[in-house]
Amino acid sequence: MIYEILLATLGGLGLFLFGMHLMSDALQKIAGSGLRRILEKLTTNRVVAVLAGTAITAIIQSSSATTVMTVGLVNAGLMSLQQALGIILGANIGTTVTAQIVAFKLTDIALPLVGIGTFMKILSKREKVRYWGDFLLGFGLLFYGMLVMQGGVMPLRDAPWVCDIFVHFSTIPVLGVLVGAVMTMIFQSSSATVGLVIALATTGVVDFPGAAALVLGDNIGTTITANLAAIGTNVSAKRVARAHFIFNFFGVCVMLLIFPYFVQFVDYLTPGDPMQMAEAGALPYAARHVANLHTLFNVTNCMLFLPIMGVLGWVASLITPGEEKPRVFRLETLVPTIFETPSFALDEARQELDYMGNEVFKMLSAAEKPLLENKETEKFLEEIDKTENIVDSLQKEINTYLTELSRNSITEKQSREVFSMLQIVSNLERIGDHCESIGKLCKRRNEFNLDFSEEGRKELSLIYHHTQMFLKTVVDAITDTPDDLMEQVQSFEPKLNAMRWEMRIKHMERLKTAKCHADAGLIFIDILTSFEKIGDHAYNIAESLSGLTLGGSRELRYAAV
Incomplete structure (x- = not known):
């Protein structure tokens, strides 16, 4: 009984x-x-x-x-x-x-x-x-x-x-x-x-x-x-x-x-x-x-x-005494019960994605003085190294979290969001790598006591600020994506590509007239390439975010690494 x-x-x-x-x-x-x-x-x-x-x-x-x-x-x-x-x-x-x-x-x-x-x-x-x-x-x-x-x-x-x-x-x-x-x-x-x-x-x-x-x-x-x-x-x-x-x-x-x-x-x-x-x-x-x-x-x-x-x-x-501690990687600390509410779990991932985006933007912003004024290069390299480690850890943390979330009961729309977020994480990490490359190029310029011509410095300032504005627009859209995001970024990337080609041609002309040192010229070209790559990855992020906003699947364009 x-x-x-x-x-x-x-x-x-x-x-x-x-x-x-x-x-x-x-x-x-x-x-x-x-x-x-x-x-x-x-x-x-x-x-x-x-x-x-x-x-x-x-x-x-x-x-x-x-x-x-x-x-x-x-x-x-x-x-x-x-x-x-x-x-x-x-x-x-x-x-x-x-x-x-x-x-x-x-x-x-x-x-x-x-x-x-x-x-x-x-x-x-x-x-x-x-x-x-x-x-x-x-x-x-x-x-x-x-x-x-x-x-x-x-x-x-x-x-x-x-x-x-x-x-x-x-x-x-x-x-x-x-x-x-x-x-x-x-x-x-x-x-x-x-x-x-x-x-x-x-x-x-x-x-x-x-x-x-x-x-x-x-x-x-x-x-x-x-x-x-x-x-x-x-x-x-x-x-x-x-x-x-x-x-x-x-x-x-x-x-x-x-x-x-x-x-x-x-x-x-x-x-x-x-x-x-x-x-x-x-x-x-x-x-x-x-x-x-x-x-x-x-x-x-x-x-x-x-x-x-x-x-x-x-x-x-x-x-419950205690002071607020410095920010930790929050997704690693969330209990498994968070996955029982997928909509909230995705919002948490988006918040962490926003944090990662802002860290990457800080890396690019920190490059201004070393790149354009040839100042504080060592400080920039230290900051880049520290932030790059944070970005790499965030990539691992978010990828692990999203992979675990995808194994739970989620809707088709949420599944597409997870995929888009994984693409965004990958692109943000690559932008961080290119910022690190810019830091290393600045260091090499200092080690060999090289400098750019006046025209070259002006061109770098133009392409730097254009890229910075492009990345800022995309990062700001991570937590609140406007419906017209793709319209906003359509003008950024073509202009960035055009600036790079135009500056390469002008630089070659300066080399012919000996206005610019050949070794400095190689560094100049590599910096332009890094900015173009940052723009490519920023555009990819905008595509992923627009796919999230529309709730539909969008074919993502992969930038050359």
């Missing part, structure tokens, strides 16, 4: 979790990268931040995804601690929507939804229709999993030893809180724990006060997700995760102090008797009582902490 109960309960829980995962994954793919932009923009004040966190979590059905996104935004410096606290308070409320949905008795339509969703997924050629099919399939599996769980745990209510265990959760609610917290830490899903509690409550295995204690514990256990996501992040991101634990933990402590009154209040607000048994042997009102308790706790907790968010931030800072 125990074996059958265990199999049915675990099987039902597995279907429930799988259904939730399908739903969340489908909704995130449908919503796309707009979720992160909403989080970035709708956090102007604490109330708006709470509403944004509630709405997004209710839409994607995953508080874990919201908290991971929030920690990532803080780590990237795009969101303050106070804004993040509002988002996570809202996520706590948003995650209770799952329990409210589960409390509806929709098990009769579970299997039809599975069938409809499966046919939509298999037969449709349109990507979005297939995602909606995934959503319906997940929705159906979630309710069918609940049905299987309820059938699995039903025999437990007739087992005296089980009743003896669960009765302690009513008389000693702290015990129920501990069990609920451990269950959520194991499942890594607060909704799964609440779903199991609803199954136990509707079959009469646990009474309403005992279920309430388990749900309160679930709210502590769910904070493990944010703390896992904060591993390896900066101090501010760690403080967000600690604050999540603090307000859930203290909220539960407050509720434990008034536990009997809180349970009675929820019972008063919710129609029906949670212990009233129907003819089929189920308790029809228990599910809504559990769901309402879950929602009411998180709404009350939010109202308690919203006015004192500044104090909450101060406490989080107190228990």
Whole structure:
């Protein structure tokens, strides 16, 4: 008997979790990268931040995804601690929507939804229709999993030893809180724990006060997700995760102090008797009582902490001391759960790509004085060497991250974005190599005490500033790509190529008239070639970015190395 109960309960829980995962994954793919932009923009004040966190979590059905996104935004410096606290308070409320949905008795339509969703997924050629099919399939599996769980745990209510265990959760609610917290830490899903509690409550295995204690514990256990996501992040991101634990933990402590009154209040607000048994042997009102308790706790907790968010931030800072460290390679420190939200994972990669682009642009900008004024060459070479090492490490880091991301469940559009980003990384690294080549050419010029003619220096200044402006336009477009990027860069590359050929011809004329030294001339030609190569790679990056913006595949033009 125990074996059958265990199999049915675990099987039902597995279907429930799988259904939730399908739903969340489908909704995130449908919503796309707009979720992160909403989080970035709708956090102007604490109330708006709470509403944004509630709405997004209710839409994607995953508080874990919201908290991971929030920690990532803080780590990237795009969101303050106070804004993040509002988002996570809202996520706590948003995650209770799952329990409210589960409390509806929709098990009769579970299997039809599975069938409809499966046919939509298999037969449709349109990507979005297939995602909606995934959503319906997940929705159906979630309710069918609940049905299987309820059938699995039903025999437990007739087992005296089980009743003896669960009765302690009513008389000693702290015990129920501990069990609920451990269950959520194991499942890594607060909704799964609440779903199991609803199954136990509707079959009469646990009474309403005992279920309430388990749900309160679930709210502590769910904070493990944010703390896992904060591993390896900066101090501010760690403080967000600690604050999540603090307000859930203290909220539960407050509720434990008034536990009997809180349970009675929820019972008063919710129609029906949670212990009233129907003819089929189920308790029809228990599910809504559990769901309402879950929602009411998180709404009350939010109202308690919203006015004192500044104090909450101060406490989080107190228990997480430390100063901001110099920037590290962030993608290496992100936990694997980031890949469960591909749209956010891609945004993180784009942020790192932007950092790499700016480092490469710094390399080119640092060449101005050594190249045009013959000054600070040694300082330039040191900076180039240091930055080149950073760029090489970034290339390895981003490539590894994107390769790992591509192995997860991503859309066709996201797959194209990954490919385009890999091309951009390669081109940025090559630009860094050409900047390094310019540095070595400047060093060789100094070692042999060579100089260019006045006309040559003017020409170098023209092509340098033109290339610098070209690269700046492309790098600025990495995080916010304008629709007319290709129109902007169309004038840069042809002009750069024309400048190079014109300057080569003029240089040959100067060599004939002995206005320029032959050895200096070789260096001059090599520098012109480096600028042309930088322009080629910058144009390739613009093509890749335009492909990303249009969401279509664009044939990439490979520059000669």
